[in-house]
Amino acid sequence: MKAVLILSGGLDSTVLLYDLLSRGYSVHALTFNYGQRHSREIESAVAITLNLVDSGAHVLHRVIDLRNISKYLGDSALLGGQIVPECHYTEAAAKQTVVPNRNMIMLAVAAGYAEANFIPEVYYAAHAGDWAIYPDCRKDFTEQMAEAIKLATSWNPVELKTPFVSLTKDLIVKRGIELKVPFELTWSCYNGGAVPCGKCPTCVERIEAFEKNGAIDPCLK
Amino acid sequence: MKAVLILSGGLDSTVLLYDLLSRGYSVHALTFNYGQRHSREIESAVAITLNLVDSGAHVLHRVIDLRNISKYLGDSALLGGQIVPECHYTEAAAKQTVVPNRNMIMLAVAAGYAEANFIPEVYYAAHAGDWAIYPDCRKDFTEQMAEAIKLATSWNPVELKTPFVSLTKDLIVKRGIELKVPFELTWSCYNGGAVPCGKCPTCVERIEAFEKNGAIDPCLK
Secondary structure (H helix, E strand, C coil), X not given: CEEEEECCCCHHHHHHHHHHHHCCCEEEEEEEECCCCCCHHHHHHHHHHHHHHHCXXXXXXXXXXXXXXXXXXXXXXXXXXXXXXXXXXXXXXXXXXXXXXXXXXXXXXXXXXXXXXXXXXXXXXXXXXXXHHCHHHCHHHHHHHHHHHHHHCCCCCCEEECCCCCCCHHHHHHHHHHCCCCHHHCCCCCCCXXXXXXXXXXXXXXXXXXXXXXXXXXXXX | CEEEEECCCCHHHHHHHHHHHHCCCEEEEEEEECCCCCCHHHHHHHHHHHHHHXXXXXXXXXXXXXXXXXXXXXXXXXXXXXXXXXXXXXXXXXXXXXXXXXXXXXXXXHHHHHHHCCCXXXXXXXXXXXXXXXXXXXXXXXXXXXXXXXXXXXXXXXXXXXXXXXXCHHHHHXXXXXXXCCHHHCCCCCCCCCCCCCCCHHHHHHHHHHHHXXXXXXXXX
């Protein structure tokens, strides 16, 4: 069985990668370079997949360059256009860090890649924390998108799967602990640097998710 | 009023561009370089918009480079991977010329562009000839995609509009004649060269559409 996975190098998509491998999938992991503020996340995706390939796992990793597109998508903090906020996730903070329609673009490319390579499933690690805030992580969006992808790819049907869409981050961390995910290789922080800032919305969410599991994020040790 | 339009340089999207301008829109026309077999279509889009700008029309033209993506999308005849078929449109011919999920990718990028620039509408010239054949030109697909775009862009809502989706090509030619579209600047043929081949599916469809209007395609004169 083959699957395409959108792998950001963050915690959620890495746990999903390990989950797919544990279920016997060969995974084509696609990481998108959309001109992120820093390349730390992409480097993490490379380290995660290299580590897996070295241990014999069936992972093919591709980094797809979207910078020719994202230069038209405004001044999000994630593209370096604004200051990264320091707080819990709020709608205002999310609006500073959103890249317009980024997730739909990545899903459309992943579906085209899957169709061209006769791979029947695309996995996307949107989760219940994300979809409370970002419109293109919400369940109603992913359901519509799944239907649109099904129609567009009807010659080689591709199904969009979002198994984490109703899970909160602490449950994803729990699953990752069970799967022995090397969390120290993942990167979630919106800022670059040697260690996570611990202050941006995604750091705050991640710290709390580990705490709920009675664990400490190894990236912060 | 502002609108984003996906402008291929072909007949349908050029008629739609003239239609939007006649209704008072300022148009951001986006042309995608997806590694087409030849650059003739893109050159046409440039010639069409230059001609309009020279006459004072409100058009901003951008060519967006998708070649970093399309290299992962297989060996379609449109990307130079197969021989262009010579016949009427059939499902077999369409399958040789389809670029997997190309239209969804272009629509997702156009929607992101519109959202980032606070433009409320994206126009797409899918028409009744196309949707009989290509899955991602059909009305059921464009309706689903419109809904997905609406959800994904809910912070700056973007609406997908497909005014030609139920029109056959001869009716689009009729509208173009009324609008005095310079058809000689457009390019539909799947092959490059100085003049259209007159044999590929899109040439055959176009010749017949002019004939039904008692006209001759100026590209063939």
